[in-house]
Amino acid sequence: MAPNTDQDAPTQTQNHAILPVTFDGIGYRxxxxxxLRALSVKNKLGFINRKVTKPxxxxxxxxLWEICDDMVTxxxxxxxxxxxxxSLQYVNNARELWNELEYxxxxxxxxxLYQLQREINDLTQGNLDITGYYTRIKKLWEEISTLDTNSQCTCLCTRGGKTKMHKAEQDRRxxxxxxxxxxxxxxxxxxILMMNPLPTMAQAFFVLSQEERQREVKPHNQMMLESTSLIANDESSRNVNVASTNTFNSVASCSNFRTHYGGTGQSQYRNFGASSSSEIQVHKREELRISCKCA
Incomplete structure (x- = not known):
């Protein structure tokens, strides 16, 4: 098969990187x-899967093949x-480079598998936001799925067993x-855990993202609410103090008005400065009226 050069535009230079993030030995899959996706878009996938043969x-x-192969490399x-x-500069062609990376x-x-599963078990949100935490754990899940080929069912099930297994795995994740x-x-x-059946990961992620956005707005509203509560508590304290003062004044008036003296078996009530019996009777009636009002 002859190499395809339809997309050999000037932008496809040898200094071009087909991925924005470089591979450093972690997360190969x-x-x-x-x-593979980038090479497929550029119609150059055949240089590493042997569909483009070397003439x-x-x-x-x-x-022409050598130019295109060097470009892919x-x-x-x-x-x-x-x-x-x-460490890979001395490979002869793109296919050899790809085989070396796979090896x-x-x-x-x-x-x-142990390393990936350990990372998943130890992973917590910590300082990450919901999106960052979800992206990190999902990447680990995908990598362990591609490595653990034994967990991938390829049989043709007619009773829904494969679907149930997939749902159980998604619930576990x-x-x-x-x-x-x-x-x-x-x-x-x-x-979320109270839902029956349990939602998908995408649905749970959406709910948690909404909760996170509400929490980002909440501090301002919470501050306003606390300020309102402080004002209300201050007004209540003032009202309580005024009521306590009025009650105290009323009780003090009653106490000052009435003085009990122990006599010859008959209690005598006397107002300060009152001497005659008629004045005492008036003071008694006034005392009764004030006592009822105080009660």
Whole structure:
């Protein structure tokens, strides 16, 4: 198959990187998917999957193939970290470079699965926002899914067993995701767990994102509410103080008005300065009236 040069525009130079993020030895599967997608868009995927065969050196198409192959090789090298790129500079072609990367970083083994599962179990939200936490744990899930090929069912099930297994796995991931949330999301997390059936990860992420946005606005409203409460408490304190003062004055008037003296078996009530019996009777009636009012 002859190399395709329809998209060999001037922008496709050897200094071009096909991915915005370089690969540094971690997360090979996700980086690999990105490279394959980018090469497919540029119609250059055949240089690493052997669909574009290398012509003989005496063939007229060899020079064109060599230019395109060198371009693809440069794209891949520029998408690696400097240390990795320097160690792979002497490969002969794009296919050899791709095979070397697969041999180094695409080996499935128990140690790699253990490392990924350990990262997932230890991952918590911490200082991350909901989007950052969700993105990080979802990336780990995808990477472990591509490594653990034994967990991928390829059988043809006619009774819904495959769908049920997929739902059970999604529920397990949802619970794992909710377990790592910060304490401030306890109420909304409990509400999600009370749903039957459990929502999807996308639905739970949407609910938590809405809660996060409300919490970003809440401090201002909470401040206004606290200020209103302080004003109300201050007014209540003033009203209580005024009422206490009035009550105290009334009680003081009654106390000052009435003085009890112990006599010869008959109690005598006397107002300050009162001497005659008629004045005492008037004071008694006034005392009764004030006592009822005070009560």
């Amino acid at each position: 996700s980086w690999q998917k990105g490279v 003989n050196e005496d063939d007229d198409a060899f020079a 440069s794209w891949i090298l520029n998408s690696l970290s400097k240390d990795l790129s320097d 180094r970083y695409d080996q499935t083994n128990g140690a790699k 949802l619970i794992q995701f909710l377990m790592g949330l910060n304490v401030v999301y306890t109420v909304i997390r409990d509400s």
